[in-house]
Amino acid sequence: MRRVLKINEWFHPDGFPISVERRDPQEHFEAHAHEFAELVVVTGGKCLHVTGSDSWELTAGDVFVISGHREHEYRDLVDLRLVNILYQPNRLKMGLFDLPSVAGYHALFTLEPSRNIRQPTKGRLHLTAKELAQVIELADRLDTELKAREPGFGFMATATFMQVIGYLSRCYGRNPSPDGRAVLRIGEALSHLERNIHRDVDLDELASIANMSRRSFLRVFQSATGTSPLAWVIEQRINRACSLLRQTDRRVTEIAFDVGFNDSNYFTRQFRKVTGISPREYRMRQGSA
Incomplete structure (x- = not known):
């Protein structure tokens, strides 16, 4: 029977839609899905990450997002250490201000969670040591706010969470891997659509932005998002x-x-x-x- 992690089991009773779970080390955990999304930052060790029929090795600096409906598990753990930021996307305004114009935001938080499990996995975000240290510092601040729950913690925690989102979006755009560039190009097309949401959809223009033929763009866009540009x-x-x-x-x-x-x-x-x-x-x- 498929195991699904429930919101009421992993979030505070007050209903706040963000939670931090540290695993130091991570022990074996059976395959599971969630009623929420999970931003995973690997801070040390390694393992084999399995989602459906797809699997890849995780090492320190790897970052990925798992949407609620996707089942996953960790195997062959070797001193694996994680920071898991759990959040409920439907209760958070993720794309505030100009963030949707950042291609890395769409690549990591729009495309990666819904990515077809048959697609290559080498495009996921891998942080440098300096970038990882910055993300850990932000996660520490977020965790502190959530544990203390002092007056105004909701605002402070949400602001810190958004800093994490913004920083990782920038990181994705700065250092994409060869496979990640294809995801990033679709992210750039999504950013263009966000900026011009009132305009008619111009497929030739989008294909040019993604540096693809019209036919290839439509195929990759459909595979990445599960829908058409229109x-x-x-x-x-x-x-x-x-x-x-x-x-x-x-x-x-x-x-x-x-x-x-x-x-x-x-x-x-x-x-x-x-x-x-x-x-x-x-x-x-x-x-x-």
Whole structure:
């Protein structure tokens, strides 16, 4: 039977959506999935990391993100030491300000967690000794805030977590491995789409940004994200519309145009396709929650 780690078992009873788990050393842990995402930083030792039919060696400096639905385990452990930062993506605004414009952010936090397990694994992030020391320092600060839980800890912990996200995103972009460059190029295409979310999708332009032919770009994008560029853009627009429906009392038609749709009827159809309900139903449910 598949083991799934539950939120209520690994997060504080107050419901805060970030937790730090240190493993020094990591003992054997059976294959499992999570109800949350896991950012893993290898601080020492080595092991074989297994996800589905894929496996690769982990050593100090390796960093990866596992999304909740992916099962994984560690085998052949040799003094393996980890810092695991557990977080609930649906409760955190990860892509704040200009972070989505950083290609490394999309490579590590959008593409890697959903990456097809049949794809090569050599593209994952590996930190230098200096970079690893910086990440460990930030993780220590995050852990301290979460343990002390002094007034304002939620703000301080979230700010520190975002520093970790931003720093790792920069690291991914600075030193991509040969295989990682393909992931990074798709990340650059996603960053371009984020910056131009109101524009029509230009496949030739995206392929040029990714330095691929149009056909290769579509194939790699679909494999990396599980969807097409147009469907990805529509989902991002719908996510933005959901935020506006929750946080403002603006008319649905106005919101549709604001997030990049030129036809309010088309917006409503796409909204229902993504969420299962109409924009007005969504607003009513949020208002009564």
